[in-house]
Amino acid sequence: MRSQIEGSRAVAQTVARCRPEVVCAYPISPQTHIVEALSVLVASGELAPCEFVNVESEFGAMSVAIGASATGARAYTATASQGLLYMAEALYNASGLGLPIVMTVANRAIGAPINIWNDHSDAMSQRDSGWIQLYAESNQEAADLHVQAFRIAEELSLPVMVCMDGFVLTHAVEGIDVPSQEQVEAFLPPFEPRQVLDPDAPITIGAMVGPEAFTEVRYLAHEKHRRALEVIPRVADDFARTFWRSSGGLVHSYGCLGAETIVVALGSVLGTVKDTVDELRAEGVSIGVLGVTSFRPFPSDAVRARLRGARRVVVLERALAVGMGGIVSGDVRESVPGTPISTVVAGLGGRPVTKKSLRALFTDAVADRLEPLTFLDLKRDVVERELGRTS
Amino acid sequence: MPVQRIKFYQTGSFAVGNRLLDPDQRSVQADTARTNSLTKGHRACQGCGEALGARYVLDAVMRATGNRAVTVNATGCLEVFSTPFPESSWRVPWLHSLFGNAPAVATGVAAALRAKGRTDVRVVGQGGDGGTVDIGLACLSGMFERNDDVLYICYDNGGYMNTGVQRSGATPHGAVTTTTPAGNSFGQGKSLPLIAMAHRIPYVATATVADLRDLEYKATRAMEFRGARYLHVLVPCPLGWRTGSGETIQVARLAVETGVFPVFEAVDGEVTDATRIRRLRPVEDYLRPQGRFAHLFGDTPRDDVISRIQAEADRNIRTFGLTEPDEVS
Numbered sequence: 001m002r003s004q005i006e007g008s009r010a011v012a013q014t015v016a017r018c019r020p021e022v023v024c025a026y027p028i029s030p031q032t033h034i035v036e037a038l039s040v041l042v043a044s045g046e047l048a049p050c051e052f053v054n055v056e057s058e059f060g061a062m063s064v065a066i067g068a069s070a071t072g073a074r075a076y077t078a079t080a081s082q083g084l085l086y087m088a089e090a091l092y093n094a095s096g097l098g099l100p101i102v103m104t105v106a107n108r109a110i111g112a113p114i115n116i117w118n119d120h121s122d123a124m125s126q127r128d129s130g131w132i133q134l135y136a137e138s139n140q141e142a143a144d145l146h147v148q149a150f151r152i153a154e155e156l157s158l159p160v161m162v163c164m165d166g167f168v169l170t171h172a173v174e175g176i177d178v179p180s181q182e183q184v185e186a187f188l189p190p191f192e193p194r195q196v197l198d199p200d201a202p203i204t205i206g207a208m209v210g211p212e213a214f215t216e217v218r219y220l221a222h223e224k225h226r227r228a229l230e231v232i233p234r235v236a237d238d239f240a241r242t243f244w245r246s247s248g249g250l251v252h253s254y255g256c257l258g259a260e261t262i263v264v265a266l267g268s269v270l271g272t273v274k275d276t277v278d279e280l281r282a283e284g285v286s287i288g289v290l291g292v293t294s295f296r297p298f299p300s301d302a303v304r305a306r307l308r309g310a311r312r313v314v315v316l317e318r319a320l321a322v323g324m325g326g327i328v329s330g331d332v333r334e335s336v337p338g339t340p341i342s343t344v345v346a347g348l349g350g351r352p353v354t355k356k357s358l359r360a361l362f363t364d365a366v367a368d369r370l371e372p373l374t375f376l377d378l379k380r381d382v383v384e385r386e387l388g389r390t391s
Numbered sequence: 392m393p394v395q396r397i398k399f400y401q402t403g404s405f406a407v408g409n410r411l412l413d414p415d416q417r418s419v420q421a422d423t424a425r426t427n428s429l430t431k432g433h434r435a436c437q438g439c440g441e442a443l444g445a446r447y448v449l450d451a452v453m454r455a456t457g458n459r460a461v462t463v464n465a466t467g468c469l470e471v472f473s474t475p476f477p478e479s480s481w482r483v484p485w486l487h488s489l490f491g492n493a494p495a496v497a498t499g500v501a502a503a504l505r506a507k508g509r510t511d512v513r514v515v516g517q518g519g520d521g522g523t524v525d526i527g528l529a530c531l532s533g534m535f536e537r538n539d540d541v542l543y544i545c546y547d548n549g550g551y552m553n554t555g556v557q558r559s560g561a562t563p564h565g566a567v568t569t570t571t572p573a574g575n576s577f578g579q580g581k582s583l584p585l586i587a588m589a590h591r592i593p594y595v596a597t598a599t600v601a602d603l604r605d606l607e608y609k610a611t612r613a614m615e616f617r618g619a620r621y622l623h624v625l626v627p628c629p630l631g632w633r634t635g636s637g638e639t640i641q642v643a644r645l646a647v648e649t650g651v652f653p654v655f656e657a658v659d660g661e662v663t664d665a666t667r668i669r670r671l672r673p674v675e676d677y678l679r680p681q682g683r684f685a686h687l688f689g690d691t692p693r694d695d696v697i698s699r700i701q702a703e704a705d706r707n708i709r710t711f712g713l714t715e716p717d718e719v720s
């Protein structure tokens with residue numbers, strides 16, 4: 001049923017309908033509303049049986065999720081920014097042990113300087129952690145992706161991160177169709193773990209692995225991600241059939257067919273990008289948009305298929321690979337070798353990405369005036385003054 | 392079945408097993424039906440106190456729970472020597488995650504079991520002193536404070552042994568380690584049993600591998616409680632302590648008999664029992680056999696360090712009443 005609801009609450013309700021048995025998280029903006037709402041659902045008995053564990057840190061939160069998942073419970077947590085980094089060591093463990101934990105990352109910049117606003121630096125810093133990373137474009141998609149995340153995670157025995165832009169999505173109130181209990185049950189089968197800690201069938205999980213087998217273990221992790229490239233779109237198709245709306249998948253193309261210029265982006269900025277592109281197209285500019293939902297695994301084939309024929313590609317990045325430039329750009333370049341690619345770093349630490357700036361940017365791109373690396377709306381006078389002082 | 396405490400010290404023997412006792416009072420290790428939780432083939436050094444301690448504790452836990460326990464292990468010697476893939480010495484369900492998160496992972500296991508309504512399966516977390524008193528302390532404190540139904544066991548060998556004998560927060564004053572080559576001048580080492588007691592958890596106990604019946608008793612007793620429980624076991628490490636591999640038990644006993652390591656139990660944060668010292672010895676008797684204290688007795692003897700360690704032992708003796716006669720009841 002469609003209701004006016006905050007993104008965080010919609011996610012919390014959706015997660016609750018996925019019936020996690022252990023929920024834990026440590027407060028950090030802009031994720032906090034999600035676990036607050038879940039704690040209320042557990043306390044009221046609406047979400048039962050479920051253990052809500054108040055942990056002492058994000059490191060503890062991921063660790064509790066690891067223990068719970070290894071015991072065969074559906075486990076969920078949420079975090080953002082510094083919290084995600086504080087979990088980093090345990091993130092590699094969750095994926096290395098093949099534990100299908102689902103986590104919401106309410107994307108937020110990483111300090112210093114401390115900044116609570118949105119960009120993708122947090123999740124992208126964990127790019128190689130072995131977690132699947134799905135990026136939501138809207139709050140509807142954020143809710144829907146969580147239902148799919150549990151299925152994907154459990155089918156592959158891999159952890160999944162659902163990334164939703166902090167504040168822009170988490171704190172926005174809008175009309176959302178929160179998946180109903182019946183719908184979720186029709187779509188998400190009960191969790192059947194691959195292997196569990198069980199006194200009736202004792203096993204050793206997490207043995208020490210030396211050089212004779214470590215490469216094989218990592219190869220298998222890689223192979224699972226390749227397999228995820230088939231599972232993610234299949235789950236999205238099933239979702240569409242059950243819920244009568246499409247959501248998820250690997251990529252979303254928006255007027256890519258035949259477009260000379262294609263803008264690649266992730267997350268909520270896609271809305272503004274599409275609006276801007278609509279205007280330009282109305283003026284006769286040949287431009288399209290490719291939204292990437294699955295950042296890990298990176299869907300190179302799907303990206304190549306959509307970008308084929310484009311004369312140039314602009315990748316809009318909400319994070320910075322310091323000393324290099326773009327993070328997603330590298331993956332896109334790998335997918336379409338030979339196609340000119342410009343990297344645009346935009347909206348760091350919550351800097352608004354406006355239609356006005358995008359319009360100017362795309363106009364430059366179409367006229368082949370765009371530098372290979374651009375920082376959108378960078379205050380040149382400020383940085384030049386500072387550079388002059390330090391050089 | 393509740394376990395009755397058996398005091399053996401009047402016999403002068405700490406030997407395991409006693410066929411004159413009723414079967415349920417015999418040592419777990421004397422029982423042919425024991426689990427062998429940590430079985431042969433592991434790669435611990437000869438004379439490793441930790442391997443010995445872990446086996447006794449887990450077999451006792453398994454007996455107390457009717458073989459229904461799950462273990463979670465921090466990084467450290469115990470994990471490394473027992474699970475060289477594709478082999479494993481564990482015959483109990485066992486999970487390793489990280490160095491600093493064993494208590495939280497154990498919490499997760501306990502939470503999952505609770506959610507599934509499985510009250511029959513119990514959870515044991517374990518790690519070395521480094522994993523417990525240093526890097527894992529926040530997770531452990533959180534687990535205590537929430538009173539999660541977990542027994543956590545610290546095998547205290549007084550250092551980071553797995554990485555080559557570096558100083559940990561539990562390394563005693565004056566000891567040489569590879570990061571305190573001249574002997575450390577820090578405090579006495581963190582007393583995690585006292586920190587645990589400050590959380591007012593249901594049960595805290597200390598034990599050593601010198602008194603294996605007592606160790607079994609405490610592991611068994613711990614399983615009679617629900618909620619957070621903590622067992623701190625002194626486990627000499629021949630490599631780090633620079634003792635002979637045949638001296639493990641002896642040196643652990645000397646730690647007790649000098650008052651350096653008080654053996655006691657505490658319920659809800661109050662000390663309820665302490666093992667009395669029958670023949671009190673000066674700390675020198677404990678320090679001398681250990682290479683890690685050799686510099687105290689070298690060309691320039693460090694009487695100042697020795698007397699400081701003695702003062703700490705004296706304080707333990709006073710605090711826990713270690714030389715007071717046993718109450719007759």
Ligand SMILES: Cc1ncc(C[n+]2csc(CCOP(=O)(O)OP(=O)(O)O)c2C)c(N)n1
Nearest residue numbers: 466467468490519520521522550551552553
């Ligand atoms: C985060 C992290 N830091 C450091 C290490 C390296 N490390 C592995 S085992 C260990 C020491 C273990 O010491 P302790 O917990 O006392 O156990 P012991 O080996 O003495 O039984 C260290 C420092 C690690 N594995 N993880």
Ligand code: SF4
Nearest residue numbers: 435436439468628630
């Ligand atoms: S280094 Fe010490 S604790 Fe580690 S296996 Fe050897 S004796 Fe045991």
